[in-house]
Amino acid sequence: xxxxxxxxxxxxxxxxxxxAMLSTVIAIIPALQMQEVKPxxxxxxxxxxxxxxxxxxxxxNCMACHTQQVRNIEMDQVWGQRPSLASDYYYxxxxxDLWRQSPSLLGSERTGPDLTEVGKRQPGQEWHLLHLYxxxxxxxxxxxxxxxxxxxxxxxxxxxxxxVLVPVSDDLLKNPGYKLVAKPEAMALIAYLQSLVQIDVGxxxxxxxxxxxxxxxxxxxxxxxxxxxGVQLYAETCAACHQTSGEGIAGxxxxxxxxxIVNDPDANILVQIILSGYDARPEFGAMPGFANLLTDxxxxxxxxxxxxxxxxxxxxxxxxxxxxxRKFIQKQ
Amino acid sequence: xxxxTIILFLLGLSIFEVQAQTVPNPNTAQWWSSPxxxxxxxxxxxxxxxxxxxxxxxxxxxxxxxxxxxxxxxKESLKSELINLEAEELDLILEKRKAAKTYSLTGNELSGPNxxxxxxxxVTKITHDPENPLVDEKMRETLxxxxxxxxRNLLVWYLGAAVFWLVFGTLVGQYVGMKFIWPEMDxxxxxxxxRLRPVHTNTVFWGWxxxxxxxxxxxxxxxxxxxxxxxxxxxxxxxxxxNSAVLVGNILxxxxxxxxxxxxxxxxxxxxxLFALGLILTCYNFYKTVADRKISEIxxxxxxxxxxxxxxxxxxVIGYLPSYQDGLGETVIQGYYMHQGVGMWFMTFTLGLVxxxxxxxLNKPIYSYSLGVLAFWTQMLFYTLIGTHHFxxxxxPWWLQTVAIVFSVGMFIPVLAGxxxxxxxxxxxxSAISKSYVLPFFLVGVVxxxxxxxxxxxQAFRLTNFIWHFTDxxxxxxxxxxxxxxxxxxxxxxxxxxxxxxxxEPPGLGVGIHFWMAFVGLFAYMISLxxxxxxxxxxxxxxxxxxxxxxxxxxxxxxxxIGGSLMFVSHLVFAYNFxxxxxxxxxxxxxxxxxxxxxxx
Numbered sequence: 001x002x003x004x005x006x007x008x009x010x011x012x013x014x015x016x017x018x019x020a021m022l023s024t025v026i027a028i029i030p031a032l033q034m035q036e037v038k039p040x041x042x043x044x045x046x047x048x049x050x051x052x053x054x055x056x057x058x059x060x061n062c063m064a065c066h067t068q069q070v071r072n073i074e075m076d077q078v079w080g081q082r083p084s085l086a087s088d089y090y091y092x093x094x095x096x097d098l099w100r101q102s103p104s105l106l107g108s109e110r111t112g113p114d115l116t117e118v119g120k121r122q123p124g125q126e127w128h129l130l131h132l133y134x135x136x137x138x139x140x141x142x143x144x145x146x147x148x149x150x151x152x153x154x155x156x157x158x159x160x161x162x163x164v165l166v167p168v169s170d171d172l173l174k175n176p177g178y179k180l181v182a183k184p185e186a187m188a189l190i191a192y193l194q195s196l197v198q199i200d201v202g203x204x205x206x207x208x209x210x211x212x213x214x215x216x217x218x219x220x221x222x223x224x225x226x227x228x229x230g231v232q233l234y235a236e237t238c239a240a241c242h243q244t245s246g247e248g249i250a251g252x253x254x255x256x257x258x259x260x261i262v263n264d265p266d267a268n269i270l271v272q273i274i275l276s277g278y279d280a281r282p283e284f285g286a287m288p289g290f291a292n293l294l295t296d297x298x299x300x301x302x303x304x305x306x307x308x309x310x311x312x313x314x315x316x317x318x319x320x321x322x323x324x325x326r327k328f329i330q331k332q
Numbered sequence: 333x334x335x336x337t338i339i340l341f342l343l344g345l346s347i348f349e350v351q352a353q354t355v356p357n358p359n360t361a362q363w364w365s366s367p368x369x370x371x372x373x374x375x376x377x378x379x380x381x382x383x384x385x386x387x388x389x390x391x392x393x394x395x396x397x398x399x400x401x402x403x404x405x406x407k408e409s410l411k412s413e414l415i416n417l418e419a420e421e422l423d424l425i426l427e428k429r430k431a432a433k434t435y436s437l438t439g440n441e442l443s444g445p446n447x448x449x450x451x452x453x454x455v456t457k458i459t460h461d462p463e464n465p466l467v468d469e470k471m472r473e474t475l476x477x478x479x480x481x482x483x484r485n486l487l488v489w490y491l492g493a494a495v496f497w498l499v500f501g502t503l504v505g506q507y508v509g510m511k512f513i514w515p516e517m518d519x520x521x522x523x524x525x526x527r528l529r530p531v532h533t534n535t536v537f538w539g540w541x542x543x544x545x546x547x548x549x550x551x552x553x554x555x556x557x558x559x560x561x562x563x564x565x566x567x568x569x570x571x572x573x574x575n576s577a578v579l580v581g582n583i584l585x586x587x588x589x590x591x592x593x594x595x596x597x598x599x600x601x602x603x604x605x606l607f608a609l610g611l612i613l614t615c616y617n618f619y620k621t622v623a624d625r626k627i628s629e630i631x632x633x634x635x636x637x638x639x640x641x642x643x644x645x646x647x648x649v650i651g652y653l654p655s656y657q658d659g660l661g662e663t664v665i666q667g668y669y670m671h672q673g674v675g676m677w678f679m680t681f682t683l684g685l686v687x688x689x690x691x692x693x694l695n696k697p698i699y700s701y702s703l704g705v706l707a708f709w710t711q712m713l714f715y716t717l718i719g720t721h722h723f724x725x726x727x728x729p730w731w732l733q734t735v736a737i738v739f740s741v742g743m744f745i746p747v748l749a750g751x752x753x754x755x756x757x758x759x760x761x762x763s764a765i766s767k768s769y770v771l772p773f774f775l776v777g778v779v780x781x782x783x784x785x786x787x788x789x790x791q792a793f794r795l796t797n798f799i800w801h802f803t804d805x806x807x808x809x810x811x812x813x814x815x816x817x818x819x820x821x822x823x824x825x826x827x828x829x830x831x832x833x834x835x836x837e838p839p840g841l842g843v844g845i846h847f848w849m850a851f852v853g854l855f856a857y858m859i860s861l862x863x864x865x866x867x868x869x870x871x872x873x874x875x876x877x878x879x880x881x882x883x884x885x886x887x888x889x890x891x892x893x894i895g896g897s898l899m900f901v902s903h904l905v906f907a908y909n910f911x912x913x914x915x916x917x918x919x920x921x922x923x924x925x926x927x928x929x930x931x932x933x
Binding site: 004005006008009011012015016018019020022023026027028030031032033034035037058059060061062063064065067069071072073075076078083084085086088089090093094095096099100101102103104105106107108109110111113135136139141142143144145146147148149210232235236 | 713
C-alpha cells in the first residue's frame with residue numbers, strides 16, 4: 001500500500017499534504033489567533049504624519065538594524081518599562097497598502113539600539129534631525145548610515161517660514177552659506193520615532209521580566225560605585241546630546257563643562273532643569289524633562305557626575321535634595 | 333590530516349558551546365576574562381593536548397605490538413613449512429632462486445620496433461613536470477556523458493545566470509560589510525545599508541542558489557528518470573521569470589520599495605509572484621518528467637527535489653497571503669517563512685542534489701537508501717515546526733516558542749541521518765579526495781551540514797538566546813549554513829557535472845585557488861563574528877551602555893570584511909573556472925562512454 005518509492009502520485013501527494021497540514025497548525029492557526037488581539041486602553045492609532053514616517057522607516061529598511069521588541073528577560077529592561085505585548089503592535093503592524101504588507105517591526109538584529117521607547121528616550125526634534133543627517137555629529141562611535149537625501153540645502157533667500165532648519169555647522173554642507181532644511185520625509189520619520197513609547201499598563205498588570213540571578217550592584221557601596229553609576233547613567237541618558245566630553249554641540253546642545261548652572265554651589269536650578277526640561281535659549285534645542293524617567297537617586301548621581309567632571313567643581317547633591325525639589329515642582 | 337583538522341575543529345566548537353552555556357547568569361562582572369577562568373581553560377587545553385599525545389603514543393605501541401605478534405606468528409608458520417618440505421620440492425625452489433639471482437636485463441625491454449599508439453584513448457594527459465607547488469595534481473575527468481544539446485544548453489543557462497548572481501550578490505555583501513567599518517563610504521540613497529542588505533540576501537538566495545539548484549536539478553531529474561525533460565520551453569520560461577524577479581526586485585529594493593522588511597520576503601508581491609510562477613512551472617516540469625520515468629522506482633534525489641519545490645510554493649503562498657498577517661500574525665508567519673525558506677527550499681533541494689552527484693562523483697552507490705527516506709520525512713516533520721525559534725522571548729505565544737525549541741533538537745535526526753549517509757558513502761574513498769577537484773567541496777559541505785545544523789539547534793535554546801540573539805552571531809550562523817553547506821555543495825555538484833557534459837575541464841590551479849580562498853575566507857568570517865557576537869551579548873547582559881558594544885565589535889567587523897573579501901575574490905576565480913568549463917567545446921567529439929539512455933545512479 002505505501003509503495004512511496006514506486007507511486008509518484010502517492011509520494012508527492014503525501015509530502016504536499018503533510019507539509020500543508022503542519023504549516024496550518026504551526027503558522028496559519030497561530031497567526032489567525034493573533035488577529036483577535038485588541039489594542040491596550042489608551043493606545044492611539046498612528047496619525048497620518050506618523051504613518052508617513054512609518055513608510056519611510058520601512059522604505060529605508062530600518063528593521064535591518066533596529067528591533068522593536070522588549071524581550072521578557074532582564075537584560076532587555078534597558079529598552080522598556082515592561083516586556084512587549086502582542087497588543088503593542090495593534091496599530092503599527094497593519095498592512096501598509098496594496099503593495100506592501102504589515103511591516104516586520106520586531107526585527108532580528110540589534111546592530112543599533114532597540115526603538116520600542118525611543119520617543120521617550122530621545123524626545124527632542126533637534127537631536128533626531130542632526131542624527132539623521134549624520135549620526136556621527138551626535139554619536140561619534142555610531143556606524144549608522146547618514147540619510148542626507150532626507151534633507152536639502154537651500155540658499156538663505158529660498159528659505160521660507162515653514163522650513164525646519166537643521167543646526168549643522170557650515171563645513172558639513174556642500175554649499176557653504178546655504179541652510180540645511182529637513183524634507184517632509186525627515187519630519188514624518190521623526191514624528192514616527194517620537195511616537196514610539198510603551199503604553200503604561202499599571203505596575204502589576206504587565207508581564208514580568210525573567211530576572212537574572214546576577215547580584216544587583218550594591219548602591220550603598222561607597223562613593224566610588226555611586227560615581228560609576230553616575231557615569232553610566234550620564235552615558236545612557238545625557239551623552240547623546242551633551243556628549244561624553246560634556247562639551248555639547250555648538251548650535252544644538254549647550255556645553256556642561258564650565259557651565260554656570262552646573263557649577264552653581266546651589267544645585268536647585270540644575271536639578272529643576274533635569275526634572276522638567278528647558279527651552280529658554282533660542283540658539284539651542286529644547287531639552288525634555290526626566291522627572292518620569294529617573295529616580296531621585298539617579299538624578300543625584302547624574303548631577304554629581306556633571307558637577308565633578310570636565311574641570312567642573314561643585315558640592316555634591318543628595319537624593320534627599322532632589323526629592324525636595326521634585327516635590328516643590330509638583331506643587332507648582 | 334584532514335580528519336584531524338575536522339576533529340580539532342569540532343572539539344573547538346564544543347568548547348565554545350560549553351562555555352556559552354554557563355554565561356547567562358554570571359555572578360561577577362567580567363568573569364570570562366578573569367585569570368581564574370582563563371587559567372582553567374588553558375590548563376584544560378594543556379591536559380587535553382597531553383592526553384591526545386599520550387593516547388596517540390599508547391595506540392601506536394599497541395598497534396606495533398599487535399603487528400609484531402602477527403609477524404612472529406608468520407615466521408613460525410614459515411619455519412614449520414620449511415621443515416616439512418620434501419627434498420625434491422626444496423631442490424626445485426633452490427634451482428629457481430639460483431636462476432633468479434643470475435638474471436640480468438638486456439637493456440631494451442622498454443623499447444621496441446612498434447610506433448607509439450593510444451588506440452583506445454586511455455591517455456588523457458602527458459606531462460613531464462607533474463610537480464605543482466600549490467595544489468595537488470588532480471585527476472582529469474575522463475567520463476563524458478552524451479547529453480542532448482537542449483539539456484546541455486539549459487544547464488549552462490541556469491548555472492551561468494546563477495554564477496552571475498553569485499558574483500553580483502556577494503559584491504553587494506562585501507560592500508555592505510565594509511560599511512560597518514566605513515559608514516561614510518557613500519551618500520547615495522540607492523547604496524545605503526538598509527536598502528542594500530536585502531539586495532545581498534535576496535540575490536544570493538533567489539538568484540545564485542535557487543537558479544543553480546534548479547539547473548542542476550534538471551539534469552538529475554532527467555538522468556535518474558531515464559527520460560528526457562518534459563518541456564524545454566517551460567524550463568526556459570521559468571528561467572526568464574526567476575531572473576526577472578531577482579532583477580526587478582533588486583531595482584525596487586534599491587529605489588526604496590520594500591515589502592515590509594521581513595527577511596527574504598522584502599520583494600513586493602508582484603515580484604514574488606514572478607518567482608513563484610517560475611517555481612510552479614519548474615515543479616510542473618519536474619513532476620511530468622518523473623511521472624514519465626522509464627524505471628519503476630523514484631530515485632531518492634527526486635523525493636527531495638519534488639518535495640523542495642512543492643513545499644516552497646506552499647511556503648511562498650502562505651508567506652504572501654495577507655488575511656492573517658496583521659499585528660503579530662505577521663511575526664508568526666515571518667518566523668515560519670524565513671526558516672522554511674532555508675530549510676524546505678535550499679536545504680531539502682540541495683540534499684536531493686547531493687544524493688545524486690556525490691555517488692556519481694565517487695562512482696559508487698549511496699550508502700543507504702532507507703536513511704535517505706528517514707531523513708526526508710523527518711526533515712518535513714521537524715523543520716516545518718521550528719520557525720518561531722527566531723523569536724524566543726518575544727511576545728509570541730510561549731507554547732509556540734517551546735515547540736520550536738523542542739523540534740529544533742529533533743532536527744538532530746535528519747541531520748545525523750544525512751551526514752552518516754554521505755560520510756559512509758565517502759568511506760573507503762578518502763584517498764580519492766586529494767586526487768579530485770570535486771570531492772573536497774563535498775567534504776566541506778557535508779561537514780558543515782553536520783556542524784552548522786547542529787550548532788543551529790543549540791542556538792535555539794533559551795539559554796543560548798540570552799547571549800547570541802540579536803548579535804552578529806546570527807549572521808555567522810547563516811553564512812555557515814547558506815555558504816558552508818549550500819554554496820559549497822552546489823559548487824561540488826557544478827564541478828562534477830559540467831565537465832562531463834561539456835567536455836571542458838576547469839583549470840586545476842583555478843579550482844585550488846577557489847577552494848582555499850572560499851574556505852579560509854568563510855572561517856575568518858565565521859570565527860570573527862561568533863567571537864564578536866558572544867562578547868557583544870555578554871556586554872548587553874552586563875548592562876553596559878549600548879554604544880560600548882558597537883565599539884567592541886569594530887575589530888571583529890574588520891576581520892569579517894577580510895574574510896568576505898577572500899570569499900568574493902574566490903567567486904571571481906570560480907566565475908572564470910565556470911567560463912572555462914562552459915565555453916563551446918573546441919576539441920573533436922570524444923567517444924561517449926555511457927549512452928544517455930542508461931541511468932548511472
